[in-house]
Amino acid sequence: MIEFQLNGRAVALAVDPSTPLLWALRDHLAMTGTKFGCGEALCGACTVHLDGAAIRSCVTPLSAVAGKKVQTIEAMQDDMIGRAVQKAWIEHDVVQCGYCQSGQIMSAVSLLKAHPHPSEADIVGAMSGNLCRCGTYQRIKAAIQAAAAELAA
Amino acid sequence: MRYEALMQRLAHHALPGEDEPNNGGAALSRREFLKLSAGSAFALGLFTLPQVAHAAGGGQALKPNEMPDAFIAVRTDGGVVIQVNRLEFGQGVYTALPMLLAEEFDADWAHVEPQLAPAGNAYKDPYMGMQMTGGSMSVKNSWLQYRDLGARARAMFVAAAARRWGVSPASCRTQDSQVLGPDGQRAPYGELAAAAMQEAVPDQVALKVPADFTLIGKPTRRLDSPAKVSGREQYGLDVHLPGMKTVLLAKPPVFGARLGRWDAAAARRVVGVADVFPVQLDRGASGLAVVAEGFWPAQQGRRALQVEWDTSGVEKVDSARQLAHYRELAGTPGLVARADDVSALGQAAHRLHAEYEFPYLAHAPMEVLNCTLHYSGERCEIWVGTQFQTMDQLAVAKVLGLKPEQVVIHTQMAGGGFGRRAVPTSDYMVEAAWVAKGWRQAGHVEPIKVMWTREDDLHGGYYRSAYLHRVDIGFNGSGRILGWKHTVVGQSIVAGTSMAPFLMKGGIDHLVVEGIVDTPYRLPMHLEVHQPEVNVPVLWWRSVGNTHTAYVMETLVDELAQQSGIDTVAYRKQLMQGRHPRHAAALDLAVSQSGYGRRTLPKNHAWGVAVHEAFGSVVAYVVEAALENGQPRLLRATAGVHCNLAVNPLTVRAQIEGAALMALSTTLPGNAITLKDGVVQQDNFDTYAIARMNVMPEIDVHIVPSADPPMGMGEPGLPPLAPAYANAIARLTGRRLRRLPFDLS
Ligand code: FES
Ligand code: FES
Numbered sequence: 001m002i003e004f005q006l007n008g009r010a011v012a013l014a015v016d017p018s019t020p021l022l023w024a025l026r027d028h029l030a031m032t033g034t035k036f037g038c039g040e041a042l043c044g045a046c047t048v049h050l051d052g053a054a055i056r057s058c059v060t061p062l063s064a065v066a067g068k069k070v071q072t073i074e075a076m077q078d079d080m081i082g083r084a085v086q087k088a089w090i091e092h093d094v095v096q097c098g099y100c101q102s103g104q105i106m107s108a109v110s111l112l113k114a115h116p117h118p119s120e121a122d123i124v125g126a127m128s129g130n131l132c133r134c135g136t137y138q139r140i141k142a143a144i145q146a147a148a149a150e151l152a153a
Numbered sequence: 154m155r156y157e158a159l160m161q162r163l164a165h166h167a168l169p170g171e172d173e174p175n176n177g178g179a180a181l182s183r184r185e186f187l188k189l190s191a192g193s194a195f196a197l198g199l200f201t202l203p204q205v206a207h208a209a210g211g212g213q214a215l216k217p218n219e220m221p222d223a224f225i226a227v228r229t230d231g232g233v234v235i236q237v238n239r240l241e242f243g244q245g246v247y248t249a250l251p252m253l254l255a256e257e258f259d260a261d262w263a264h265v266e267p268q269l270a271p272a273g274n275a276y277k278d279p280y281m282g283m284q285m286t287g288g289s290m291s292v293k294n295s296w297l298q299y300r301d302l303g304a305r306a307r308a309m310f311v312a313a314a315a316r317r318w319g320v321s322p323a324s325c326r327t328q329d330s331q332v333l334g335p336d337g338q339r340a341p342y343g344e345l346a347a348a349a350m351q352e353a354v355p356d357q358v359a360l361k362v363p364a365d366f367t368l369i370g371k372p373t374r375r376l377d378s379p380a381k382v383s384g385r386e387q388y389g390l391d392v393h394l395p396g397m398k399t400v401l402l403a404k405p406p407v408f409g410a411r412l413g414r415w416d417a418a419a420a421r422r423v424v425g426v427a428d429v430f431p432v433q434l435d436r437g438a439s440g441l442a443v444v445a446e447g448f449w450p451a452q453q454g455r456r457a458l459q460v461e462w463d464t465s466g467v468e469k470v471d472s473a474r475q476l477a478h479y480r481e482l483a484g485t486p487g488l489v490a491r492a493d494d495v496s497a498l499g500q501a502a503h504r505l506h507a508e509y510e511f512p513y514l515a516h517a518p519m520e521v522l523n524c525t526l527h528y529s530g531e532r533c534e535i536w537v538g539t540q541f542q543t544m545d546q547l548a549v550a551k552v553l554g555l556k557p558e559q560v561v562i563h564t565q566m567a568g569g570g571f572g573r574r575a576v577p578t579s580d581y582m583v584e585a586a587w588v589a590k591g592w593r594q595a596g597h598v599e600p601i602k603v604m605w606t607r608e609d610d611l612h613g614g615y616y617r618s619a620y621l622h623r624v625d626i627g628f629n630g631s632g633r634i635l636g637w638k639h640t641v642v643g644q645s646i647v648a649g650t651s652m653a654p655f656l657m658k659g660g661i662d663h664l665v666v667e668g669i670v671d672t673p674y675r676l677p678m679h680l681e682v683h684q685p686e687v688n689v690p691v692l693w694w695r696s697v698g699n700t701h702t703a704y705v706m707e708t709l710v711d712e713l714a715q716q717s718g719i720d721t722v723a724y725r726k727q728l729m730q731g732r733h734p735r736h737a738a739a740l741d742l743a744v745s746q747s748g749y750g751r752r753t754l755p756k757n758h759a760w761g762v763a764v765h766e767a768f769g770s771v772v773a774y775v776v777e778a779a780l781e782n783g784q785p786r787l788l789r790a791t792a793g794v795h796c797n798l799a800v801n802p803l804t805v806r807a808q809i810e811g812a813a814l815m816a817l818s819t820t821l822p823g824n825a826i827t828l829k830d831g832v833v834q835q836d837n838f839d840t841y842a843i844a845r846m847n848v849m850p851e852i853d854v855h856i857v858p859s860a861d862p863p864m865g866m867g868e869p870g871l872p873p874l875a876p877a878y879a880n881a882i883a884r885l886t887g888r889r890l891r892r893l894p895f896d897l898s
Contacts, residue, residue: 033384
């Protein structure tokens with residue numbers, strides 16, 4: 001039995017501890033907001049926060065999550081920075097297929113938590129691990145800048 | 154204001170500070186819509202029975218895809234639910250098609266709620282006779298259909314209101330989902346819906362003129378954003394049914410190879426693996442299906458399999474050998490696609506010989522292919538994000554021995570596709586159907602989700618074909634082209650498929666030569682084609698033939714301009730001889746907005762230009778590139794776009810930005826699928842490179858104003874980007890890059 005905190009509530013799972021967090025979320029907890037894109041920490045689609053830090057859930061075994069706090073895209077609307085980022089995403093019409101965007105938003109929120117006033121280089125550095133095959137990077141960058149400005153206001 | 158309502162409002166482009174919609178109708182989730190649409194709150198619309206004739210008669214002359222019933226439902230609370238008959242996979246039809254309908258229906262945009270239509274007769278493309286998404290055709294082919302639907306529904310609501318008030322329909326107006334009478338009467342659509350249902354469907358309706366549009370042509374935010382930024386959107390891979398199992402397929406490493414000896418004892422011991430059985434696969438191959446409680450046991454089970462593959466009798470393609478073979482073929486006579494007189498070529502003062510190489514490319518949409526099926530023996534229900542519902546329905550029905558109508562397809566949102574979900578062989582769905590059949594034969598009843606991993610995706614074929622071009626051009630000192638001899642070698646996309654009769658002429662696949670054979674440049678051309686058969690499945694890939702033909706044409710024209718000492722923009726116009734005003738307008742706009750010819754660039758920076766028409770839209774790029782530590786870098790791209798009327802300018806811009814990025818990917822080291830001994834050598838995004846934010850250029854999009862019927866925009870932004878970039882690199886380095894991806898080492 002592995003216990004951890006998911007979006008503020010306690011969960012306990014009796015599954016193989018080698019199961020990546022991504023599949024525990026998707027297959028066992030029906031939390032499908034976190035996406036599968038590569039399974040090898042190469043695309044960022046599966047990004048979640050583990051004790052506040054952005055991690056790739058596709059390569060993070062459940063055993064590494066025991067006793068910790070996990071936050072997923074589903075919790076972002078209850079987070080001040082998460083909300084500002086989602087709003088900026090909508091205002092900038094960022095999404096296309098949208099499939100990468102849960103991961104993009106989780107990376108962006110994590111960036112803004114660490115750097116409330118990110119430079120362009122900070123944004124590129126923090127976001128280059130998140131692939132978007134639809135090519136929404138320009139709008140992602142603008143939305144992060146807008147969210148940072150709004151949070152500072 | 155509630156958070157969800159706020160998000161919805163933002164998406165509907167409402168002004169901040171406006172009141173919350175009256176009962177949060179717009180804030181309902183998709184699932185709730187579905188629940189509602191099954192209940193009595195819907196007064197107009199018979200989504201689940203699109204073939205049913207209208208209750209009150211009328212519309213006898215209309216086809217099912219012209220009847221409003223299948224497309225519009227108005228809830229009593231005023232929600233206007235619109236069926237979108239195309240796959241939404243990023244290109245924005247989920248917003249654009251409702252815009253067309255809502256414009257003529259005079260619906261209140263804040264209460265428009267799209268849904269993806271299931272497979273059905275009424276949802277077939279009005280011109281193609283099948284339900285499909287592709288060829289940048291969605292807006293173009295829906296332009297009249299969706300507006301007609303809106304206008305018909307509007308006429309029915311007006312008729313109902315006029316009857317209620319005892320006035321003439323002509324004296325009524327409509328606005329924001331209300332009918333307004335001549336004496337100040339006012340009836341919201343939601344109240345009228347039941348009565349409107351009783352009115353006859355008009356055959357003929359008048360449409361608005363562009364000057365009267367209030368929605369079409371206005372930058373309009375996407376309606377799918379709120380669900381997609383909150384993790385609520387359901388894609389095919391997110392489908393979850395009670396008892397559902399996950400399936401991974403063990404496939405042979407060489408296309409078309411077969412299962413040899415195998416041992417699944419270790420796989421079966423993995424906790425959560427429910428079954429392992431042999432399964433027939435695409436292209437005569439066979440393999441094993443591993444069925445499990447979720448992905449992880451399926452993956453562990455698949456890894457634990459002991460399998461020998463029988464690769465006898467199948468061609469084992471090797472990229473290096475293939476290139477040598479294509480070079481040989483280019484030197485032999487091929488099929489003639491264009492036969493202008495090029496006899497003057499021999500007398501030309503100058504000659505330009507060039508050979509170009511393009512690799513296989515994977516579509517690699519971010520959401521891997523997947524298909525969920527529930528097969529009961531008499532019926533198969535499918536959840537899938539497909540571009541080809543009609544063909545897939547037929548293909549699955551054939552595998553399962555069912556009638557097409559016994560195969561129900563629920564179209565799911567898709568995480569990209571770029572052509573990979575439009576397969577004439579229905580490869581991944583047919584394989585999923587074979588698994589469903591085997592699963593049932595083994596005595597199981599649960600639904601199954603057959604999914605691919607990224608490795609399966611990159612190994613799975615249906616690539617953009619590899620091509621070789623050889624060109625010999627004779628020109629004189631003033632840049633006049635005396636003869637252009639051009640040979641293309643590469644696989645046909647449609648040969649041997651059900652699409653061949655429509656796209657092949659004289660044995661030549663139009664998709665191999667589009668963009669050359671129909672060049673806007675006036676020049677005497679002799680074009681020959683070789684279409685070797687190769688054991689690598691190929692497919693259309695965003696912008697299809699134009700992915701390689703635009704590159705060849707636009708880099709060669711630039712080179713001719715440079716060698717002739719003529720400005721590259723002026724030279725293009727000279728070659729078009731004033732016959733292509735849309736090309737000229739797009740070019741001029743990109744030129745003026747970029748500052749080309751007026752702004753001096755810093756040292757080590759250079760301009761690059763290209764223009765190309767695809768799917769009826771013309772896109773011109775003026776780019777600025779630089780050399781950084783000897784490596785090229787695309788800094789800026791200014792696009793001039795002529796797509797006729799831009800239905801949603803926000804989407805047009807987004808499609809250009811996205812297509813430009815996808816084109817940039819094709820230039821990056823590592824963006825190639827190569828084979829050795831029949832085996833694809835790229836496994837995941839570490840070996841198949843895709844553009845990341847750190848190489849992103851600034852992209853600036855400008856649209857030529859027009860009121861002509863719209864053309865597509867999903868693909869045309871791709872073809873001219875890579876040649877514009879290459880032309881800039883040529884100015885920087887003196888090197889003409891004739892192989893993709895670029896290699897400047
Ligand atoms: S799925 Fe985890 S990084 Fe790609
Ligand atoms: S929006 Fe489609 S992959 Fe990013």
